[in-house]
Amino acid sequence: MDSMSGKKLIPVGISSCLLGNKVRYDGGHKRSKYCLNVLSECFDLTPFCPEVAIGLSTPREPIRLVGSADSPRVVGVKNPDLDVTDQLIAYANTVSENQKSLCGYILMKGSPSCGMERVKVYHENGMPNEAGSGAYAAQIMRNNPALPVEEDARLNDPVLRENFITRVFVYSSWQDEVMQSPSLHEVIQFHSRHKYQLMAHSYEGYKQLGRYLADEAPKKELDEVLLEYILALMTHLKNRASRKSHTNTLMHIMGYLKRDVDADTKQDLLEAIEQYRSSQVHLVVPLTLLKHYLKRHGSEYIQSQAYLDPYPHELGLRNYI
Numbered sequence: 001m002d003s004m005s006g007k008k009l010i011p012v013g014i015s016s017c018l019l020g021n022k023v024r025y026d027g028g029h030k031r032s033k034y035c036l037n038v039l040s041e042c043f044d045l046t047p048f049c050p051e052v053a054i055g056l057s058t059p060r061e062p063i064r065l066v067g068s069a070d071s072p073r074v075v076g077v078k079n080p081d082l083d084v085t086d087q088l089i090a091y092a093n094t095v096s097e098n099q100k101s102l103c104g105y106i107l108m109k110g111s112p113s114c115g116m117e118r119v120k121v122y123h124e125n126g127m128p129n130e131a132g133s134g135a136y137a138a139q140i141m142r143n144n145p146a147l148p149v150e151e152d153a154r155l156n157d158p159v160l161r162e163n164f165i166t167r168v169f170v171y172s173s174w175q176d177e178v179m180q181s182p183s184l185h186e187v188i189q190f191h192s193r194h195k196y197q198l199m200a201h202s203y204e205g206y207k208q209l210g211r212y213l214a215d216e217a218p219k220k221e222l223d224e225v226l227l228e229y230i231l232a233l234m235t236h237l238k239n240r241a242s243r244k245s246h247t248n249t250l251m252h253i254m255g256y257l258k259r260d261v262d263a264d265t266k267q268d269l270l271e272a273i274e275q276y277r278s279s280q281v282h283l284v285v286p287l288t289l290l291k292h293y294l295k296r297h298g299s300e301y302i303q304s305q306a307y308l309d310p311y312p313h314e315l316g317l318r319n320y321i
């Protein structure tokens, strides 16, 4: 299947109820218009309902998390003898094993099975304990800590939405560009294309991973480097890029044009970046101007930066941050 950009759709898992499937305990759904109408244009959304998959009926008795926040049990609200924790964990292991092509996962908020975080956990006596993660979701994240995961409700926040979609596209590129024929050279090339994207999310991460690839990676086994690199990259990319960190990145990129544009153009670029820094315009404004000049004067290296085009521009994500 092709996306809005003409490229193949990226496989992304999703809680089935978010696609409008009536699989919830009360026989209803939680259709997400954004997932169905917008994200389905670039993601191949594959639905999973762990509670139905382990044999629970629809409708069914509601379940909840009970015990410690770190490793709660998933038990029936009315019938605490119904304990489906082990089945949910086993199903998560099956999905992780059989769906290795997934490049992201969108989860239903607050569910004792699918919730990513802040799911209510109760003491045995029914009193609220600290919040935790749904049992299925926690196992999916444990099995692949590099996998981009987000909750549907958080996709309403423009910064979190842009962050998640960026991570999915980076992870998909990693699978396509490095994991098809992995080598240290490919990892270094990949890193080189993602340098400014990483800088926007974590300046510390940008320096750390540069040092790692130069000093430590050549002395290690390739398999270890592949695991360590992608986990570190995806963890750093989880940091929210701020106006300050985007401004810093834009200034670095503008440095590549220094000798090739005249003083007036330089002034225009600086003004656009300053307007962005001071919240007068969105990121799309200075970036569009920068890209215009980079197209004419930028080196192959700077033009190849994923930061400039991290996902199809039709998504319009940078019109909101």
Ligand code: SF4
Residues within 6 Å of the ligand: 015, 016, 017, 018, 023, 024, 025, 048, 049, 050, 051, 052, 108, 111, 113, 114
């Ligand atoms: S939140 Fe998860 S377990 Fe609950 S209905 Fe949706 S997909 Fe099924």
